[in-house]
Amino acid sequence: MTEQKQLFDAAAIAAAITRMADAIVAEFHPESDNGGFALIGIYKQGVPLAERLIEAIAERSGGCRPELAKLDISMYRDDVGLRSGLPLIRETVIPFNMENKRVILVDDVLSSGRSIRAALDAVTDYGRPALIRLAVLVDRGMPEYPIRADYVGLRVEAPADRKIRVDFKENDGIDAIREVSWHRDAMPQNTD
Amino acid sequence: MEFRWHRKDLLSLYDLSREEIEYILDTAEEFKKVSERNVKKVPALRGKTVVNFFVEPSTRTRISFELAEQRLSADIINVAVDASSLKKGETLLDTVRNIEALQVDLLVMRHRATGAQNFIAQNVRCGVINAGDGAHSHPTQALLDIFTIRQRKGRVAGLNVTIVGDILHSRVARSNIWGLLKLGARVTLAGPATLVPREFEKVGVRVCHNLRDALRDADVVNLLRIQHERQTAGFFPSVNEYARFFGLNQETFQYLRPDALVMHPGPINRDVELDSAVADGPNSVILEQVTNGLAVRMAVLFLVAGCGNK
Amino acid sequence: MKSSNFILKGGRVIDPARGIDRVMDIGVSDGLITAPETVRNPEIIDVSGLVVTPGLIDLHVHLRQPGNTAAETIATGTMAAAAGGFTAIVAMPNTTPAADTPGAIEYLRQTAARQGVVRVLPCGCLTRNRAGKEMAGIGGLHSAGVVALSDDGGCIQDHALMRHVAEYAHSFGLPILDHCEDAFLAANGVMHEGEWSVLLGMNGIASASEELMVARDIILSRLTGARIHVQHVSARESVDLIRQARRQGLPVTGEATPHHIALTDECIKTYDTNYKMNPPLRSEADRQALIAGLADGTITVIATDHAPHTATAKLVEFDDAPFGIIGLETALPITLTLLVHSGILTLPDLIAKFTTGPAEVLGLGHCDLAEGHPADITVFDPDCAYEIDPSTFHSKARNTPFGGMKVRGRVRQTIVGGRTVYRYPEQA
Numbered sequence: 001m002t003e004q005k006q007l008f009d010a011a012a013i014a015a016a017i018t019r020m021a022d023a024i025v026a027e028f029h030p031e032s033d034n035g036g037f038a039l040i041g042i043y044k045q046g047v048p049l050a051e052r053l054i055e056a057i058a059e060r061s062g063g064c065r066p067e068l069a070k071l072d073i074s075m076y077r078d079d080v081g082l083r084s085g086l087p088l089i090r091e092t093v094i095p096f097n098m099e100n101k102r103v104i105l106v107d108d109v110l111s112s113g114r115s116i117r118a119a120l121d122a123v124t125d126y127g128r129p130a131l132i133r134l135a136v137l138v139d140r141g142m143p144e145y146p147i148r149a150d151y152v153g154l155r156v157e158a159p160a161d162r163k164i165r166v167d168f169k170e171n172d173g174i175d176a177i178r179e180v181s182w183h184r185d186a187m188p189q190n191t192d
Numbered sequence: 193m194e195f196r197w198h199r200k201d202l203l204s205l206y207d208l209s210r211e212e213i214e215y216i217l218d219t220a221e222e223f224k225k226v227s228e229r230n231v232k233k234v235p236a237l238r239g240k241t242v243v244n245f246f247v248e249p250s251t252r253t254r255i256s257f258e259l260a261e262q263r264l265s266a267d268i269i270n271v272a273v274d275a276s277s278l279k280k281g282e283t284l285l286d287t288v289r290n291i292e293a294l295q296v297d298l299l300v301m302r303h304r305a306t307g308a309q310n311f312i313a314q315n316v317r318c319g320v321i322n323a324g325d326g327a328h329s330h331p332t333q334a335l336l337d338i339f340t341i342r343q344r345k346g347r348v349a350g351l352n353v354t355i356v357g358d359i360l361h362s363r364v365a366r367s368n369i370w371g372l373l374k375l376g377a378r379v380t381l382a383g384p385a386t387l388v389p390r391e392f393e394k395v396g397v398r399v400c401h402n403l404r405d406a407l408r409d410a411d412v413v414n415l416l417r418i419q420h421e422r423q424t425a426g427f428f429p430s431v432n433e434y435a436r437f438f439g440l441n442q443e444t445f446q447y448l449r450p451d452a453l454v455m456h457p458g459p460i461n462r463d464v465e466l467d468s469a470v471a472d473g474p475n476s477v478i479l480e481q482v483t484n485g486l487a488v489r490m491a492v493l494f495l496v497a498g499c500g501n502k
Numbered sequence: 503m504k505s506s507n508f509i510l511k512g513g514r515v516i517d518p519a520r521g522i523d524r525v526m527d528i529g530v531s532d533g534l535i536t537a538p539e540t541v542r543n544p545e546i547i548d549v550s551g552l553v554v555t556p557g558l559i560d561l562h563v564h565l566r567q568p569g570n571t572a573a574e575t576i577a578t579g580t581m582a583a584a585a586g587g588f589t590a591i592v593a594m595p596n597t598t599p600a601a602d603t604p605g606a607i608e609y610l611r612q613t614a615a616r617q618g619v620v621r622v623l624p625c626g627c628l629t630r631n632r633a634g635k636e637m638a639g640i641g642g643l644h645s646a647g648v649v650a651l652s653d654d655g656g657c658i659q660d661h662a663l664m665r666h667v668a669e670y671a672h673s674f675g676l677p678i679l680d681h682c683e684d685a686f687l688a689a690n691g692v693m694h695e696g697e698w699s700v701l702l703g704m705n706g707i708a709s710a711s712e713e714l715m716v717a718r719d720i721i722l723s724r725l726t727g728a729r730i731h732v733q734h735v736s737a738r739e740s741v742d743l744i745r746q747a748r749r750q751g752l753p754v755t756g757e758a759t760p761h762h763i764a765l766t767d768e769c770i771k772t773y774d775t776n777y778k779m780n781p782p783l784r785s786e787a788d789r790q791a792l793i794a795g796l797a798d799g800t801i802t803v804i805a806t807d808h809a810p811h812t813a814t815a816k817l818v819e820f821d822d823a824p825f826g827i828i829g830l831e832t833a834l835p836i837t838l839t840l841l842v843h844s845g846i847l848t849l850p851d852l853i854a855k856f857t858t859g860p861a862e863v864l865g866l867g868h869c870d871l872a873e874g875h876p877a878d879i880t881v882f883d884p885d886c887a888y889e890i891d892p893s894t895f896h897s898k899a900r901n902t903p904f905g906g907m908k909v910r911g912r913v914r915q916t917i918v919g920g921r922t923v924y925r926y927p928e929q930a
Contacts, residue, residue: 072222075234075264075494085196086498088215089222125231206701283818305819306704307773314773326821327703366703391700 016153098127334367349376357416382406557589557878569598738791810899838911
């Protein structure tokens with residue numbers, strides 16, 4: 001069985017998302033003429049997080065909502081052949097032209113930085129964005145690649161052999177952030 | 193627990209579950225979109241070495257695999273039968289072990305002998321993808337056929353699929369039979385009794401020696417290429433007679449439903465098993481099959497490589 | 503091991519020729535069976551709990567010498583026979599060169615005398631070089647000491663030639679051991695034609711290819727009076743034909759192999775080339791018909807068709823692998839397990855298939871444990887349970903799919919002319 005310890009509850013998550021939305025609005029000015037930008041949720045947990053951020057941004061900017069894209073990075077990962085089983089590739093949906101777009105990559109946890117590296121490759125294969133920012137709900141502060149998040153909801157320090165698991169109501173029926181013992185089969189897709 | 197892919201070889205659809213077949217088709221949907229982008233390449237197999245080992249001539253299957261490998265960023269080596277040392281009296285297993293010793297990750301293999309890929313897969317560590325063995329199995333061809341049916345019809349279960357031609361000697365037919373049955377289609381085999389043995393009834397398909405009966409109610413008709421050497425071997429009297437009784441022409445085409453799909457694995461003998469007007473007509477999805485073949489092979493390569501070595 | 507005087511004490515003696523099945527002692531003096539009380543200074547060998555039978559005979563063995571001594575030799579093949587409980591084996595003539603001349607038979611006899619462990623009974627070819635074109639020098643082969651004639655591995659396709667060969671062989675009193683196969687119907691086949699060949703997409707060998715030639719041989723036996731023995735019967739239709747022929751009193755016999763009794767064509771889905779043999783493994787219905795034929799006396803002989811091949815020869819694509827499976831060291835345990843322990847045959851009935859059955863085909867005068875006859879004796883434990891382990895075989899070859907099979911029955915001692923040539927457990 002997986003050992004686990006709850007770190008944050010639904011209220012803490014909601015507050016964190018609010019803080020992230022405030023910071024994004026402050027930099028991107030959705031109401032201005034130049035307000036077009038998009039959030040790209042990285043499967044699996046980056047997608048509901050991006051959806052929630054879009055709602056929070058819309059509330060703070062008179063209903064102006066950035067566009068939503070969903071990104072599967074399976075084809076861009078650098079650990080092909082190292083995993084014991086392959087989960088199904090999810091549908092990448094990019095309903096806009098990436099060329100010169102301002103985009104924010106959204107993921108639940110920034111750990112090693114490998115997923116974000118893969119996501120950067122994937123995004124740039126769809127076009128040449130004007131700028132790319134990174135928003136994560138949880139930053140573990142232990143990147144293996146030179147990648148830092150621009151918008152961080154919560155900072156967590158946990159031992160390297162523990163993993164931070166984020167559950168969202170949309171996918172898991174509950175909002176919670178937990179520290180769990182690392183277990184390959186328990187690992188949700190596309191987190192590092 | 194969500195389903196995950198675990199196979200390091202793809203040898204025959206006979207071995208696969210319905211879930212696994214659908215998993216490949218679902219994966220192929222995403223890879224099909226890669227080929228529709230401006231950047232038609234992903235780094236999924238970067239640093240992996242794939243050997244296309246064809247111990248039997250092939251043009252279209254090899255090209256399709258090769259392009260699929262390129263679009264996955266794999267390193268590729270092509271070994272054709274003339275270039276290989278098989279002709280110097282080396283055994284097949286020795287040849288493959290020599291290739292494997294070069295730290296190859298995947299072997300895409302075609303061979304004239306039934307079961308050759310199973311034999312090799314039992315004796316090597318690298319992944320093996322069957323690109324056609326004897327009259328036994330050609331799983332990626334069947335997968336692309338089924339993928340095309342599913343995309344066009346929105347489903348496979350409950351459809352009537354008729355396969356016409358030299359079933360006895362066809363690995364395409366056998367692979368389609370396993371795949372289609374597992375996904376719940378109803379399969380009819382049609383052709384002369386010399387080429388369509390009754391034994392197939394034991395696995396739950398309909399055997400029909402009259403083309404008109406086989407075409408009625410068919411949602412899909414898949415015509416197989418007729419090999420001229422079968423005439424020499426006495427399986428039918430002449431290509432003309434075959435075309436007259438078992439070819440899909442404008443007259444027999446009338447027996448099909450208006451929305452039926454006409455398929456052919458290629459290369460077509462025009463006006464033998466398939467009339468030119470029908471091959472180029474609105475019901476034909478033959479070129480779409482080729483396009484889909486690329487996506488299906490990318491999916492298979494990605495999944496099999498993703499599971500690593502034994 | 504030296505010839506000596508001894509008494510096999512307390513064994514269950516099964517001697518089908520004389521209808522004996524009871525616990526009794528068997529004496530051996532100077533290579534002959536003698537009354538126990540007359541044996542001088544006997545070694546007493548306790549065989550209580552074991553079965554004592556006349557030495558088993560295998561009508562169908564490929565020794566591969568000359569021509570393919572990498573796969574088997576007369577020395578290793580006869581040692582394998584001894585370990586399997588056989589005291590006499592018929593050596594098929596499809597060596598390279600084929601045994602179609604008196605010189606070839608003489609070579610076999612001399613080599614077997616020097617290096618052989620059990621009795622090697624030579625079989626000569628029906629046609630020159632087994633080509634099915636011209637009759638071999640049958641009279642000369644007879645003078646050289648052949649016990650039978652066969653083109654095994656091939657079959658004379660020309661019915662007129664077969665008729666003449668049958669008539670001519672019959673005039674020398676030689677039986678024909680025929681590999682019944684229509685070459686046109688069997689062409690390019692690698693396995694039984696049926697559900698599995700269709701599923702696997704392999705070229706099939708229709709049962710009809712065997713049935714046609716069995717029918718042909720029966721018709722020619724009726725025409726010529728020749729004794730024709732059908733080798734390795736595999737198809738149910740062939741069993742039916744032989745049953746009818748025997749009811750009509752024709753001199754037609756048939757043999758079944760342990761592998762056709764044990765296995766079916768479904769095994770080939772593994773692509774293990776050790777399942778590739780000719781005639782091929784057939785359907786379950788064929789297997790059952792073969793067993794029924796053994797039970798009702800239609801099939802009077804069990805023979806191994808011991809066909810050694812090197813590992814290299816078998817480690818290839820199924821289409822390219824040679825036909826054949828070894829059988830000398832597994833025949834008795836497999837048939838004991840599948841036929842006797844399962845209640846299909848009585849133990850004496852099974853022993854008859856290995857002794858009197860083959861002896862009748864060859865017209866051998868005696869195959870029993872009567873006093874004064876050569877002491878060819880097999881002693882086995884009918885119940886000993888173990889797993890077949892090919893690494894322990896005496897044959898040079900290992901082409902068997904039976905490794906790991908759980909069997910009951912183990913050969914304990916094989917005696918040829920009063921000499922113990924095999925004993926289990928073996929001395930280091």
